Amino acid sequence: MSTTSVTEPPTDRLARRQRWTRRALLVNVVAQGVLVVTGGAVRLTGSGLGCSTWPQCEPGSFTPALHEATSLHPFIEFGNRTLTGFLVLIALTVAVLVCTDRSRSRSYRLLGLAPVLGVFAQAVIGGVTVLFHLNPAVVGVHLLVSLALVAVSTVLVVRERAGDSPALPVVGQRLLSLARLLTAVAVALLALGVVVTGSGPHGGDDKVAYRFAVDPVLIARAHAGVVWLFVVVLAVVLVSLHRSAAPQAVRSAGRWLLGVTLLQGVIGYVQYFTGLPVVLVGLHMLGAVLLTVSLTWFLLSLRARDLAAAGAPIA
Secondary structure, three states: OOOOOOOOOHHHHHHHHHHHHHHHHHHHHHHHHHHHHHHHHHHHOOOOOOOOOOOOOEOOEOOOOOOOOOOOHHHHHHHHHHHHHHHHHHHHHHHHHHHOOOOOOHHHHHHOOHHHHHHHHHHHHHHHHHHOOOOHHHHHHHHHHHHHHHHHHHHHHHHHHHOOOOOEEOOOHHHHHHHHHHHHHHHHHHHHHHHHHHHOOOOOOOOOOOOOOOOHHHHHHHHHHHHHHHHHHHHHHHHHHHHOOOOHHHHHHHHHHHHHHHHHHHHHHHHHHOOOOHHHHHHHHHHHHHHHHHHHHHHHHOEEOOHHHHOOOOO
């Protein structure tokens, strides 16, 4: 009697691995964005010190203590910490799938470590935030690092699909220079947004939280000015794209970025003139996530690793 073993073809194993990697990377982007929104919910509900210490929630306990005076604040903060634990598992999955893929380049595999390293760093920064009683500078760093992780996670999604060939420009040098200017303005926009947040009324705790010693109206106007500068630069970029032979993928990414920018601007003005209601502030934070994703996607679309697939002219 002879037995035969059925071995899965290497191409099938590779295809299955790619499917799992793509799913994990997409879930990672979504989870990174959700954590920004839930972190905002902690601040907006005044639950920033719902857990009085870190890494434990209360001295001697990793979970909220139950007693007659217990409010919802400890459970909101504990829920956000629990979500961070799930994000660690997702980031570890991404690291394993990406870093062990020997068919890909070293730069791509090293990039797969960014989400898990970033999440661990964020856990420490979150602990420092609690220990320093919601200092707005630390809270601001916490938010900016989260948005940076959203951007890196978006890069991973694009890189997984694009392959490892050299990235070549699909637009002219003028557009690349405008894109760099747009990026610089976006960084200033997000940084000023953090200062606006740190000077506004939602500090994360009604009794303890500190605020930046700046005029919130003045800093909000400065932020709005940078937003308009971003819109102007983006408009110049889009007009230049329309007049050039830019690939359709670049134009599509630009239109998405414009739509997200305009929506974010409308939410920002409405929340300002309606007294910063928590729901609109929360939507504005979600908008910051979407703006980060769409800007990263657009910037990456300006270069392609497969010029034929990108629809770019090949010399």
